[in-house]
Each structure stands twice: as structure tokens, then as C-alpha cells.
Amino acid sequence: MRVRHGVTAVLAVGVMAFGALPAQASAAALVAEPTVTSAEYPDDGAWHPGAGLPGSFTFDAGGDGAVVGFYYGNTDPAGTFVAADHPGGSATVSYTPQASGPDDLYVASVDSVGNRSPQHVHHFYVESTEPxxxxxxxxxxxxxxxxxxxxxxxxxxxxxxxxxxxxxxxxxxxxxxxxxxxxxxxxxxxxxxxxxxxxxxxxxxxxxxxxxxSDAPLVASTDYPDSEAGGGPGVTGVFALTPRSPGVVGYVYYVNWDFDNPTVVPAGADGRASFTFTPDASGFYPFQVYSRTADGTQSKVGRDYYVMVR
Missing domain, CATH: 2.60.40.10 (Immunoglobulins)
Incomplete structure (x- = not known):
């Protein structure tokens, strides 16, 4: 009796599961999955016209009279509706791929009450046209x-x-x-x-x-290139400063992160300037350089420049 109760319970569960599934599945099964063809972008594994160039895509219900239209789009599930030319017929749309590479167009047939078919994926390859x-x-x-x-x-x-x-x-x-x-x-x-x-x-x-x-000024030197060994003790280097924001009238720089001792450099009418630096000894000299406008506003970002003296 225990075995019979166990079998009965399993069968009951099976019947309940079977009864819960078919409503949506059977409705979808009543709607035929469409075929999709395109002269410009066929699903053939080859590369075709190009990003930004439109193509025509034809969806066909294959004579399934329940089909009144199609949903299509490049997202899953497809969201744009187009009516068939007659029940069970076809529709042709224009679709323009926006980027090169693999692309997918998702298409599903739909009947008059909104039931959709299994979704068809039209996979194609788009040549590059981007500049x-x-x-x-x-x-x-x-x-x-x-x-x-x-x-x-x-x-x-x-x-x-x-x-x-x-x-x-x-x-x-x-x-x-x-x-x-x-x-x-x-x-x-x-x-x-x-x-x-x-x-x-x-x-x-x-x-x-x-x-x-960045509004940090540009710093350049042929005597002491940034982060490269150059010059030597007692060798003067010239450093050119170029503005990276409007209205620059001067610069301020710091050596060895000594922010209590700024050096101010006035700029010319074009916002450019230069300064010299003569190291006393070999070693590493980090610079931090900022630009300034006439009202004293300093650039939000400073330029780190690393002098390495031979």
C-alpha cells in the first residue's frame, strides 16, 4: 500500500506539471516560426555591405493562416510590429545596422490574439564603414x-x-x-x-x-626630458610651458614636493612661458607645475614632471 501511495503521488505531481505547462507552450506551437531572407545581409557567414547602409529583410509565415504579422528588432525579445500582407503572408522591412561586426535580427510571427511563435534569429556580418x-x-x-x-x-x-x-x-x-x-x-x-x-x-x-x-600645462625640455636621465650637476636646463586652458597669464611650480616654496613664472601674450633649472647634484628632482589666470585661479590639475640628473 505504501508503494501504491508513492506511485499515485508521483503520477499526481506529473499530471499537475503537465497541466501547468501547455497553456503557453501550445499557444506558441500554434504559430509558425517565420523564415527571414535578405539580399543585402543574408545569413551565410560572409561579410556584407556595411555599418550605416540599409538592407531589406523579408519575413514569411509560410502560409500559416493564423499569422497576422511579425515582431522584429535587434533586441531579444523583438519589439517592433509589422503587419503581414495577408494572413499567413509576408512583410518586408528596412533595417540599418549601426556598427560593424556580427549582428542579429530577432523575428517572431504573431497571431491575432498576440501569441508569438518561437523566435527566429537572423545572424549576419556587417563590414566596417566607420571612419x-x-x-x-x-x-x-x-x-x-x-x-x-x-x-x-x-x-x-x-x-x-x-x-x-x-x-x-x-x-x-x-x-x-x-x-x-x-x-x-x-x-x-x-x-x-x-x-x-x-x-x-x-x-x-x-x-x-x-x-x-586636463588643464595641467604641458612641460617640455630637451636638456632634461621627462623621466629620462640627462644633463648633469651644474648643467642648466630650459623648460618650456604651454597652456592647456584659456586665459593663462602665468605658472607656478614646486620642486621636490615643497609646496611651501612656489616659484612663479609670468607668461607671454600667447600664454606660453619658460624657466631654467640648474641642479646641484645628480639625482631625482620631481616638479609639479600649475597654470594661473589673471584672477589668480590655478589649474585644477598640475603636471608632474620628473627630472633625472646623471
Missing amino acids: RVSGPRETGVGVPAEFGFSPGMADVVSYTYRIDDGPETTVAASAGTTTADVVTAALGYHTLKVWSTTSTGLRSGTAGTSYTA
Whole structure:
């Protein structure tokens, strides 16, 4: 009797589980999974037209009369609806991949009460059309920095760029590499996003390059290059200072982290300046250099520069 009760209990659980599953599963099974075809972006493992270039995609219910339309999109589950041309028919949409590399278009058939089919994944590969971007890894703040843009597709007539999610700026393309003076308004880490446009209005994929914006002045010396052994005791070095923010009228620097003993250097009309330093002995001399504006405001970031005397 115990064995029979045990078997009965197992069967009862099995019946309950079976009864709880089919409602959604059977509804989905009533809707046929669509086929997806595309002349521009077939699912064939090869590379095709390119980021920013549209393609036509046809969804077909294969004659399943329950299907009234399709959901599609590049997210799972697909969220954009398009009606079939007739029950059990097909629909054709335009989809534009925004980036090069592997891409997926998710598509599901749907019936009149909202039941979806199993989702079809159309997998394809997108060639690169993004422009090539060159530029500094660090820029100033509020002053221009030169970046270069080179085409990744034919017939490019302009480039458009934006810093992070800021406003867009468009510049005309020139032969070869186009240069743009990009001004970054805020300190910190940024991404420059760049895309090109052809004479017929086709937009490329979007390239991105990251950099840091700092108001620390630039310091350079041929006598004592930064962090390299040079000069010697009694050998005077000349250090050139270049502003990295607007309105610089002078600089202040400290040696050996002695912040109680600043040395002030006035700047010329262009914000540039220089100073000399003559070490008494061999060794390591760390400098910290800041810029100043007319109202006495000091740059938020200082430039660390390391003099190593032979």
C-alpha cells in the first residue's frame, strides 16, 4: 500500500506539471516560426555591405493562416510590429545596422490574439564603414585639440562628431585625412564619436575614440626630458610651458614636493612661458607645475614632471 501511495503521488505531481505547462507552450506551437531572407545581409557567414547602409529583410509565415504579422528588432525579445500582407503572408522591412561586426535580427510571427511563435534569429556580418580617427590621448580644457578623420567608405563628403552625448559638429571632408579642432569643455574622461556622410546622404557606422581632458600645462625640455636621465650637476636646463586652458597669464611650480616654496613664472601674450633649472647634484628632482589666470585661479590639475640628473 505504501508503494501504491508513492506511485499515485508521483503520477499526481506529473499530471499537475503537465497541466501547468501547455497553456503557453501550445499557444506558441500554434504559430509558425517565420523564415527571414535578405539580399543585402543574408545569413551565410560572409561579410556584407556595411555599418550605416540599409538592407531589406523579408519575413514569411509560410502560409500559416493564423499569422497576422511579425515582431522584429535587434533586441531579444523583438519589439517592433509589422503587419503581414495577408494572413499567413509576408512583410518586408528596412533595417540599418549601426556598427560593424556580427549582428542579429530577432523575428517572431504573431497571431491575432498576440501569441508569438518561437523566435527566429537572423545572424549576419556587417563590414566596417566607420571612419578612422586619430588624435591625442590627452587634450586641454577649453582649447582646441587636433583630431584626424579618414574615410572608411567611398564618396565621403563630410564628417560629424560629438563629444560624449553633446551637440554635433559637421566639417567638410577633404582628400585623405580631414583635420578638426575639437574643443572639450570639461575635465575628465571623454569619448569622441565620429561618423561620415556620402554625397547621396548615406551615413557610415560610428567610430569612437577615448581620451582625457586636463588643464595641467604641458612641460617640455630637451636638456632634461621627462623621466629620462640627462644633463648633469651644474648643467642648466630650459623648460618650456604651454597652456592647456584659456586665459593663462602665468605658472607656478614646486620642486621636490615643497609646496611651501612656489616659484612663479609670468607668461607671454600667447600664454606660453619658460624657466631654467640648474641642479646641484645628480639625482631625482620631481616638479609639479600649475597654470594661473589673471584672477589668480590655478589649474585644477598640475603636471608632474620628473627630472633625472646623471
